[in-house]
Amino acid sequence: MNAASGRPGESSSATRRWVLWGALVVLVAALLVTLVWLAGRYEAGRLQDRIERDAVEVVADIRGGMTRNVQSLQALPRFDPQHSDPWTLRAGALLRARREMLRIELRDARMQLQAAVDSDLRAAVFDAPQREQLASEVEAACQQARSARGPIYATSPFRVAVNGQR
Numbered sequence: 001m002n003a004a005s006g007r008p009g010e011s012s013s014a015t016r017r018w019v020l021w022g023a024l025v026v027l028v029a030a031l032l033v034t035l036v037w038l039a040g041r042y043e044a045g046r047l048q049d050r051i052e053r054d055a056v057e058v059v060a061d062i063r064g065g066m067t068r069n070v071q072s073l074q075a076l077p078r079f080d081p082q083h084s085d086p087w088t089l090r091a092g093a094l095l096r097a098r099r100e101m102l103r104i105e106l107r108d109a110r111m112q113l114q115a116a117v118d119s120d121l122r123a124a125v126f127d128a129p130q131r132e133q134l135a136s137e138v139e140a141a142c143q144q145a146r147s148a149r150g151p152i153y154a155t156s157p158f159r160v161a162v163n164g165q166r
Contacts, residue, residue, distance in 0.1 A: 069098060070151045079106050084115055091117040111139055 072094050079087045091104045099121060106115045141154035 065100075066153065069101065072098065073104065074151075076104075079115060081114065087115060088117055091115075092120070095119040096121065107138070107142075111135065111142065 076090050076094070077086045087106070095101050095104060095117060096119070099119075102119050104117050105113060108114055137154060141152060144154075145152045
């Protein structure tokens, strides 16, 4: 029996009520925290999806540009050593139109340089000694292209250093 109210079990009933209200508050708080966490995960997932979609679009754009470059190179006229002007003029025009290309080289089956055109829009960045050091890389790239029965891209020997200089 409770001395203050005179009713038996009233304090234990009040304690149970406060415990139930406390449990309800804790449950609601836990649900709100879970809701906020799930909303954050959802937003992060949407952001990741957007990033992946943008990456796929960028890759498609780059591949499309590379395919156009290959087609433009394949459209160059046949090289004739006695009359190299048509090839040189078209290759120069292609370099002016495609700023990402710095040099076009034409090599024979023995990998000997037959003709080369450098871009007018940029300073010459390929010197002969440097190109000769990369002969094995050029041969490997050509071998890969033969194996793939199609064009391939090889790494560029150009490396940017301090202040954009080689």
